[in-house]
Amino acid sequence: MSKSLPRASGYFRTSYADELPLVQTTLQRLSLKAVLLALLVFPFFATSFQLDLACQVFLAAIGALSLMLLTGYAGQVSLGHAGLIAAGAFTAGILAKELNAPFWVTIPAAAVVGALLGVVFGLPSLRLRGLYLAVSTLALHFVVVYLGGEYETKRGYSTGIVVDPPKLGGFELIDGRLWYFVMLAFAVGTLLICLNLLRGRTGRAWRAIHSHETVAEALGIGIAGYKLLAFVVSSALTAVAGALFAYYRGFVSVEAFSLFLSIQYVAMVIIGGMGSLLGAILGAVFVTLFPYAIENGMRLLPGAEKLAGAVFAVNYAAFGLVMVLFLVFEPQGLVGIWKRLQSYFVLWPFKHRPLASGRR
Amino acid sequence: MTALLQVEQLEVVYQRAITAVQGISLVVQPNQIVALLGTNGAGKSTTLRAISGFLGLDDARVTEGAVRFKGERIETLSPQDITRRGIVLVPERDKVFPNLTVAENLIANAPRGMTLAERRRLHELVHQYFPKLAELKGREAGYLSGGERQMLAIAGAIVCGPALLLVDELSLGLAPVAVEELTRRLVEIRRELGIAILLVEQSAAVALEIADHGYVLENGRVVLDGDGPRLKSHPDIQEFYLGGSGERRSYRTVKQYRRSRRWYG
Amino acid sequence: MQLYVNIAVLASIYALIACGYVLIYRVSRVLNLAHGELMMLGSYLLLTTASLFTGHPYLAFAAAALLALVVGALVYLFLLRRMTGEMVLAAVLTTVALGILLRGVMVLIWSASQQYPREALGWANPAIALPGGARISTFALLLILSTAAVYLSLFVFLRFSRWGIRMRAAGQNPLLAAQRGISLHGVYALAWGLSTFTGGLAGMLLAMDSGLDGTMVVIGLKAFPAALVGGLDSLVGALLGSLIIAAAEIFLIHHVDPLLSDVVPFLVLIAMLVIRPWGLLGTKEELDRV
Numbered sequence: 001m002s003k004s005l006p007r008a009s010g011y012f013r014t015s016y017a018d019e020l021p022l023v024q025t026t027l028q029r030l031s032l033k034a035v036l037l038a039l040l041v042f043p044f045f046a047t048s049f050q051l052d053l054a055c056q057v058f059l060a061a062i063g064a065l066s067l068m069l070l071t072g073y074a075g076q077v078s079l080g081h082a083g084l085i086a087a088g089a090f091t092a093g094i095l096a097k098e099l100n101a102p103f104w105v106t107i108p109a110a111a112v113v114g115a116l117l118g119v120v121f122g123l124p125s126l127r128l129r130g131l132y133l134a135v136s137t138l139a140l141h142f143v144v145v146y147l148g149g150e151y152e153t154k155r156g157y158s159t160g161i162v163v164d165p166p167k168l169g170g171f172e173l174i175d176g177r178l179w180y181f182v183m184l185a186f187a188v189g190t191l192l193i194c195l196n197l198l199r200g201r202t203g204r205a206w207r208a209i210h211s212h213e214t215v216a217e218a219l220g221i222g223i224a225g226y227k228l229l230a231f232v233v234s235s236a237l238t239a240v241a242g243a244l245f246a247y248y249r250g251f252v253s254v255e256a257f258s259l260f261l262s263i264q265y266v267a268m269v270i271i272g273g274m275g276s277l278l279g280a281i282l283g284a285v286f287v288t289l290f291p292y293a294i295e296n297g298m299r300l301l302p303g304a305e306k307l308a309g310a311v312f313a314v315n316y317a318a319f320g321l322v323m324v325l326f327l328v329f330e331p332q333g334l335v336g337i338w339k340r341l342q343s344y345f346v347l348w349p350f351k352h353r354p355l356a357s358g359r360r
Numbered sequence: 361m362t363a364l365l366q367v368e369q370l371e372v373v374y375q376r377a378i379t380a381v382q383g384i385s386l387v388v389q390p391n392q393i394v395a396l397l398g399t400n401g402a403g404k405s406t407t408l409r410a411i412s413g414f415l416g417l418d419d420a421r422v423t424e425g426a427v428r429f430k431g432e433r434i435e436t437l438s439p440q441d442i443t444r445r446g447i448v449l450v451p452e453r454d455k456v457f458p459n460l461t462v463a464e465n466l467i468a469n470a471p472r473g474m475t476l477a478e479r480r481r482l483h484e485l486v487h488q489y490f491p492k493l494a495e496l497k498g499r500e501a502g503y504l505s506g507g508e509r510q511m512l513a514i515a516g517a518i519v520c521g522p523a524l525l526l527v528d529e530l531s532l533g534l535a536p537v538a539v540e541e542l543t544r545r546l547v548e549i550r551r552e553l554g555i556a557i558l559l560v561e562q563s564a565a566v567a568l569e570i571a572d573h574g575y576v577l578e579n580g581r582v583v584l585d586g587d588g589p590r591l592k593s594h595p596d597i598q599e600f601y602l603g604g605s606g607e608r609r610s611y612r613t614v615k616q617y618r619r620s621r622r623w624y625g
Numbered sequence: 626m627q628l629y630v631n632i633a634v635l636a637s638i639y640a641l642i643a644c645g646y647v648l649i650y651r652v653s654r655v656l657n658l659a660h661g662e663l664m665m666l667g668s669y670l671l672l673t674t675a676s677l678f679t680g681h682p683y684l685a686f687a688a689a690a691l692l693a694l695v696v697g698a699l700v701y702l703f704l705l706r707r708m709t710g711e712m713v714l715a716a717v718l719t720t721v722a723l724g725i726l727l728r729g730v731m732v733l734i735w736s737a738s739q740q741y742p743r744e745a746l747g748w749a750n751p752a753i754a755l756p757g758g759a760r761i762s763t764f765a766l767l768l769i770l771s772t773a774a775v776y777l778s779l780f781v782f783l784r785f786s787r788w789g790i791r792m793r794a795a796g797q798n799p800l801l802a803a804q805r806g807i808s809l810h811g812v813y814a815l816a817w818g819l820s821t822f823t824g825g826l827a828g829m830l831l832a833m834d835s836g837l838d839g840t841m842v843v844i845g846l847k848a849f850p851a852a853l854v855g856g857l858d859s860l861v862g863a864l865l866g867s868l869i870i871a872a873a874e875i876f877l878i879h880h881v882d883p884l885l886s887d888v889v890p891f892l893v894l895i896a897m898l899v900i901r902p903w904g905l906l907g908t909k910e911e912l913d914r915v
Contacts (some may be wrong), residue, residue, distance in 0.1 A: 124898055124902075131656055134714070135894070136895065136898045139898070143895070146888040153884065263725065310732075310733055312732075314733065316726075316728055316732070317725075318729070319726075320726025320728070323722035323726075324723060327708070327715055327718060327719045328704070414803075417800075443804060448804065448805070449804045451804060454798050454801055456801070457793070457794045457798050458798070459908070460790065460794055460797065464793075468791050468794035468807070469806055471806055
């Protein structure tokens, strides 16, 4: 099926099969190729600092994509994302430390633990909605972090667990460029999993639940099952991100998984734009790079040395401010801006899309 | 004599796309009961919302025309400013504060500059019209029956001291007996307090019973208007709103009717 | 005996903070997760007024309390007012973002180090011996008394005053409230003002008792399970919830593990959400509204 369909001028699909291909238009295929090429070539030109940033972005993107699945599509709010990342990181850390388990055991183990925790995090969603659900995930976050802290103190690793770099087929994974490709692979894998889930029955069920639970149930969608599934999938993916984080940093400590991290992930989803995977990625890029941008910006100011101590506080304040601005002025997030630009050029000289537009 | 409320060529558009009301004009004179009739989607509730200033909530906007109250344009004012100028709405749903007692329901309003004496007088009057409310004073409004709720809603609106009362679907979900009592009260209120009433109704029989003047809306336009009795005896109203003569009309007659409506509009 | 005194003090801290959560939630259905930060802001304001009005501690205290009230109302008018009509969750996230913003700004203005507003005001904090051999510091006692006073006056205000009834009305049915001429923005701003005032009061008394630094936010966050356990729309519930959480926390710290301190409120919260999500005294239909 390589039929190219015009994008903006209408809805020309005539069979359900036409809906399925992930890449639908020539332009999409071209831009996808360009992006892939850029991503593959990038590490050979980048400095190690840039590679580190890219790895952080990929890591954040995995977390943001899975949160987007849960919040943006299935409509289940979670403020406990950091707890799940912590769970993944601790699973990897503990297994590597206590049992000397290799990379290819700890990552799936982290996914399993994440899935189990997903059930725990998801159970309240069967009874609670919206605010109360958010609060229950928040509470669970504190519990997970407490358990991690308890493990650290009881085992005497009060400053954190040191994780040895993973071994892949005999040699150690230390090189930044290698890490880049590993992270890229995981991020792309997550994206594909999300895309596949969303274009099928599961994705439709989630969206139905999101827009109206009672109606969805009346349409024969098993609410409980699909809600739990959303939590399980999202949590498993997040935990994998956590495990990768543990290996990448070589170090696990509860301090890294504060409530602020959860909020950062929520911010990625909001700043990127609710209900869009592209949004999750854009949000991850934005939130990850933001503090570095602030730091660089401050260096340009006069009296930079004096401000050095305040970088942390400025970062905090600026992050809060940006989040407020997005919530108040651009609730659709970066994707909203992108779409507006797109339709401006596509529709020019007209202003509005017709009511029954083809692709949104 | 200037009209109390004058709606001129009103046009309302929802979400910048759907025109719900296209060029409705209507007049409410002081001390008059006016009925707004029509089926679902005719634009009655939208008109009412435009008058009371509650369009913004549904992302709707007055795009054309004007709403004048005592000569002043009010279509851009906020709901509570409109209320304070003397237009009070009795909504279709959620018409009482469920966890407040009946007495608190009546206190919980912020009328325009009224002295304590006036306010007290209104409260007494309300208890005169609806003696049942005085009995139920300490009861939480959530536990009232539909009829009692409607009473409380009207009473709550009256203590705001309106010059014009907008009543959305007075008879909805109420027993005919209750409706009859409520309409009787409305007539009394109009007579004794000089409050004009704009009544939006699905049930033409109820509305035309007490209305001095009526407007029939269809597809966002006024297709018919006239004083109460005349409207009541109009063959189209007889046929399509009051149940007609009982015989089934042929498809052609109905089509003819529709065509003539379009022509009027 | 000392244990019970500690519970009473901790419970009244939680209760004084929790009533702020309840006020805002009850009136505008928004959970204000910036409450901890606003409370800390209140105590920093006291630090500033103390240095402005040196030698007039009462004046400084009153000025700080008044400022907290104003700040709360301003937060609503300039920020949350724009979120009315949006999704409830968007409003909650806005408060989260506001909290982060405030935290950064406060560190920038007042630095992150521990400070002592009580000394700036020139007050002492002697311990008072209670019958039964327990001791309580003056400001802790003052805290208990203030909590009682605040709850009493809030109760009377909401029950009998015209504005109080309007606030309750707006909380139940904002649309109808607007139709009855109640200025929703006015009522919401009032709720935010009062909430920040009570929160600020808690922060100030706490700072006078034990000093002021960034950890105060944690206490603010721990008080919100108290509000939820009691039922987010019930003041009496908040009181009860605070008592339960404080008791659980103190007993567990004392008998099991001091590390539990930060997690106990949330454990109690989870238990409550499983058994009775709407809280001890909350209204059941609340669940479907959010």
